[in-house]
Amino acid sequence: MRKLNPANFRPATRATSRDVNRQIALNLIREHQPLSRADLARRMGVRRSVITTLVTDLVDAGAVVEAASTEVRRGRPPTLLSIRPSGELALAIDIRFSRTTLLLSDLDGRPVESRGFDTVHDPEQLIARIAKESRALLKGARRARCKGVGVIVPGMVDPATGVVLNAPQMKWRDVPFRQPLARVLGLPMQVENAPVACALAKMWLGRSSAGDTTDFAYVIVSDGVGVGVVKHGQVVRGATATAGEFGHIPLTLTGPTCSCGRQGCWESYTSNLATVARYLGRPLDDARVVRRGSGARRPSITDVIALAHDGDQRAIAALEETGTYLGLGLANIICAVNPARIVVGGEITAAWDVMRADMQRAIASRTLTPAAAATPIQPDQTTISPRLLGGVALVAAPRFAMPQVA
Amino acid sequence: MRKLNPANFRPATRATSRDVNRQIALNLIREHQPLSRADLARRMGVRRSVITTLVTDLVDAGAVVEAASTEVRRGRPPTLLSIRPSGELALAIDIRFSRTTLLLSDLDGRPVESRGFDTVHDPEQLIARIAKESRALLKGARRARCKGVGVIVPGMVDPATGVVLNAPQMKWRDVPFRQPLARVLGLPMQVENAPVACALAKMWLGRSSAGDTTDFAYVIVSDGVGVGVVKHGQVVRGATATAGEFGHIPLTLTGPTCSCGRQGCWESYTSNLATVARYLGRPLDDARVVRRGSGARRPSITDVIALAHDGDQRAIAALEETGTYLGLGLANIICAVNPARIVVGGEITAAWDVMRADMQRAIASRTLTPAAAATPIQPDQTTISPRLLGGVALVAAPRFAMPQVA
DNA sequence: TGCGTTTTGTCTTGCGCCAGGACAAAATCG
DNA sequence: CGATTTTGTCCTGGCGCAAGACAAAACGCA
DSSP: OBOOOTTSOOOOOTTHHHHHHHHHHHHHHHHHOSEEHHHHHHHHTSOHHHHHHHHHHHHHTTSEEEEOOOOOOSSSOOOEEEEOOOOOEEEEEEEOSSEEEEEEEETTSOEEEEEEEEOOSSHHHHHHHHHHHHHHHTOTTHHHHEEEEEEEESSEEETTTTEEEEETTTTEEEEEOHHHHHHHHTSOEEEEEHHHHHHHHHHHHSOGGGSOSSSEEEEEESSSEEEEEEETTEEOOOTTSOTTOGGGSBSBTTSOBOTTSOBSBTHHHHSHHHHHHHHHTSOHHHHHHHHHHOSSOOOOHHHHHHHHHTTOHHHHHHHHHHHHHHHHHHHHHHHHHOOSOEEEESGGGGGHHHHHHHHHHHHHHTOSSHHHHTOOEEEOOOSSOHHHHHHHHHHHHHHHOBOOOO | OBOOOTTSOOOOOTTHHHHHHHHHHHHHHHHHOSEEHHHHHHHHTSOHHHHHHHHHHHHHTTSEEEEOOOOOOSSSOOOEEEEOOOOOEEEEEEEOSSEEEEEEEETTSOEEEEEEEEOOOSHHHHHHHHHHHHHHHTOTTHHHHEEEEEEEESSEEETTTTEEEEETTTTEEEEEOHHHHHHHHTSOEEEEEHHHHHHHHHHHHSOGGGSOSSSEEEEEESSSEEEEEEETTEEOOOTTSOTTOGGGSBSBTTSOBOTTSOBSBTHHHHSHHHHHHHHHTSOHHHHHHHHHHOSSOOOOHHHHHHHHHTTOHHHHHHHHHHHHHHHHHHHHHHHHHOOSOEEEESGGGGGHHHHHHHHHHHHHHTOSSHHHHTOOEEEOOOSSOHHHHHHHHHHHHHHHOBOOOO
16 A cells, blocks of 8 residues: 655556566566576466567566576476576775775676775775776776676765765765766766665575565664665665664663764664673773774774684673673664564674574563564675675666666 | 565556556645646646546546636636545544544545444453444445444554454453454454554645655654654555554663563653653652552643643643653654654644753754754644544545555 | 637557467377 | 377457647637
């Protein structure tokens, strides 16, 4: 039961039915490949003759290939269809506080080549450096094969304009990012924040066997905590592009001071820094100071997890406590949007076995129904950085997206 | 950029384009009535000839009427179109802890007749009583004109099955509600919880001049606090039908004990009972006991508001504090889903002038961007109970809903 | 008064798409 | 070897939008 948005709609043209059905066919082939035309017709609930024309379109467009059938049952053997690797490439750029990474990959997220450098914090210099490294990656024939660029920025972004609204770590405010870089590179480009991008990666490149790809939340735990929410097959970006900021919903109004300046944000309990501070037995603010001072080396979250796996009781206790707080925030997400599942990404997933029990206990303690408490919580264990995959997803998504109708 | 849900889709048929465009036309006529065919063609961006056929359909179906044009500019005078009142009726039933109300109204929410009685808490007896009162309302010709029944239940509902999952006040758990009542009444029936229903009322029956009707949140403050979220023109119900439970997201984990048994829920700071307890200067639990004890009469929220308007400083202080906590919870909603606006309903909106400043201050203190802090917060000041209007919306919505495509 | 202009609403032709069924092709089964 | 089953294609029919022609109904101006 969807209501028309009278300010933003698109009437159906005579090509709309075909467009819709072609995309349905393409998605079903991707989902169930390899499958025959007759199977596709059964799954879609249309005549085989319709499938013939749809598949002809897709084959002619180079999106789908036929494969000889080996399996035999009874009757005429089917021609099996599968998605044809397009050979097109995507450039993903992940800008983080300390390091910027570039990945050239195919549209399924299989890497071709990657590069990285220490982030410079002046936007102009950073853009220049990114342009230089991008050109190095896109030399020769790759340039023509590259279909677009997806940029992940550590902060809030207006995806429509590509302007970085606020990136506190970088001290950026209203920095136009897409326009200058896209002009230099001469490629279509989209800018997104990390949680939304990670959600897009799971949505467009993830296996649907892992769970629902149209209704879930992606929680990314790193320096901060951000959430990308997908509902009805669409990312929830929010009216002013700041949805998913569960990281700044407080667990306790008088809790520790967060990097945003407020008290008690979920992020200030579960960020990597918070866990490290907990391990060190210091308040969060002190840990932050230590970082800046950089005299004696402060252990990283990876160090703490390694210690826990080696049996260090203090590390284990710190991570268990983080698990509890992680669970409390996940319960907030469940209460708010009740997703079909939650995927958690970040270094901390390496400590899943340590945190899991406390996390689930916390979730159970703050959810209202057994069904909600049973929401699957899945660690994201892709080997490639989910942020970079998100950049790829930004480029790959249009290929499989449904046309806007109404 | 929407992804297909491979488990729940619907291919386009040859009638789909027409269905989509007819509904667009219907919605635009409703939105901008009265308007001419030529205006409609311009707004839709299609040829006038298409509009001719679409409008002919709508007029033949009795959905739209022509009106003589009085205004003249230049050229041939237009024939103005408007929505024809269908004459159809809806029965809305609002079940609350103490009282159950029935409203018979037209599909725009204009009341015809209403009835009420003290709620009986046994489901079977309640259904029997509702059936009796419904039959009294639906006597004679009304019966044929009534298109359906919308029931509002104080608790969590699975709208697909019409089973009440959990209504703690009523002590109901997994009570099948729709099937027995619908069978007795012999009418199509939908069951919803109050916040979702109120959101549906604003979505389908509200004026779009008040703000976005496809992206907003409705917060209902009464005995509890619930939220209905609308995104992309659809209500967010959640994978297990428990989305929008912001009322049970904690402001502080060690706060007052909520009716759900947990500590610090937003609801336990801002429900009517919480405000009354604050006025009485007692902890929430005591106030709850007083209610049960029912010795001396406990003041109601309406009493407290009246006192505040009379200048009672304690009442003013209590409401201002409620305003602060209300704002803190609204900030959580803004952080989570960043709606284009938030509508607040409930008795407490009568004290809007008292609470407003503190509420806005609290919102500003816990939001991340100026744009988010500026989210319009609107008191719902419809004279008819928004819950009953929600029941009407459940029946009226299909008339204007877009067909599902893909 | 009469003619040109403007705007509205309808009609006609053209092309594209799905619905439905017929039909050929290619395998298995008895 | 023929009947059966299954796949994939082809063809006709009805319906939709695209595009433009055209009639209708007003106004402006000489």
